[in-house]
Amino acid sequence: MAEKIYCEKGSLIVSNTPVIPYIEGDGVGEEIWKYAQKIFDQAIFKAYEGHKKVTWKPLLAGKRAFEQVGEWLPDKTLEVLSSHLVAIKGPLETPVGGGIRSLNVALRQELDLYACVRPIRYFAGVPSPLKQPEQTDMTIFRENTEDIYAGIEWESESDAVKKVIAFLQQEMHVNKIRFPETSALGIKPISRQGSERLIRSAIQYALKQGLKNVTLVHKGNIQKFTEGGFRKWGYELAEREFAEELATGQLILTDVIADNFLQQILIKPEKFDVVALTNLNGDYASDALAAQVGGIGISPGANINYTTGHAIFEATHGTAPDIAGKNQVNPCSVLLSGCMLFDYIGWSEVSNRIITSIEKALKNQQMTADFANLIEGVPPLSTSEFAKTLLAYL
DSSP states (O other), rough: OOOOEEEEEEEEESSSSSEEEEEOSTTTTHHHHHHHHHHHHHHHHHHTTTTTOOEEEEEOOOOHHHHSSOSSSSSHHHHHHHOOHHHHHHHEOSSSSOOOOOOOHHHHHHHHEEEEEEEOOOOTTTOSSSSSSSOOHHHHHHHSSGGGGGGGEOOOOHHHHHHHHHHHHHSSSSOSOTTTTTOOOOEEEOOOOHHHHHHHHHHHHHHHHHHEEEEEEETTTTTTTHHHHHHHHHHHHHHHSHHHHHHHOOOOEEEEEEHHHHHHHHHGGGGGGGGEEEEEHHHHHHHHHHHTTTTTTGGGEEEEETOOOOOOEEEEEEOOOOOOOOOOOOOOHHHHHHHHHHHTOOOOOHHHHHHHHHHHHHHOOOOOOHHHHHHTOOBBBOOHHHHHHHHHHH
């Protein structure tokens, strides 16, 4: 009988027949999910010979939800995601001109998915702008609920922003707003609690994976109390909770200014194992790193609350309406996100099989158009042909 996944004393309890919700997504979402589900199911069967099986539970969100029920993010969807803990999703369209600012941000905020986890690695055969892309192998931990994701801002010349500017000038004696008459304002809250839980998760992940180097990326040289606080609180946390690991050399904690980090990942990416960043810095860095190893078409992602167990694994690319329905999209982002899901629930035999299949296909230059068109003489596979290739390698 299929059962929900639940969390007990900080650990996931997963039966042999878990129910895992999925959101197909908009645009290319339908195509990538259709083939991904076949590959997931076949990999599970091959790994466990029928002794384990996932029941996939469809949920509505995005454009399809709005068309069917008049809501971009129905309450029922949130209820199921909350009660089932672990889910996977494709790309979602965000409404233009009103409604939810971002569906992805809304999901992260509603479920308090404070860690955006993005493993960055190179697959042999994939075109890259770097001479040695294989040296890029790190995992990004990006804070997922604070900073600009708080969404606190006021429009230029609005009554609201005038009140905020008047308060800053009159009550807080701020005199550094150069053009107060036309300035829009935003507030980026960065807290000790939010920073600590993100950095703690990054350190715990590194130790579990046998990795030593954890790097804090920040702009604390300019923003002393927000970005600087992130750095300060990270060191204090490590000294308080991981003193033994620091003393024995199991853990090496360092920090780097954000703009320098963006240089270093091009020059010496091998220096970094696990990287913890504030929200906006993490946004820039994770996409830049994805480009180094082939692009977001092959970049997986997860949004996790390691305390409650809630996690949503997702394709990191957009809805790509220009190629939707054309059988051209690369399904690797959602496939590798699924591998992260299987690792998360303790089914690593499944993820290993899928990753090995992807490695074989790409090394043999069996790839979709996003990669094949960058390599002379390599014919592109359709989405369905690429999926059949992976199924054969399984």
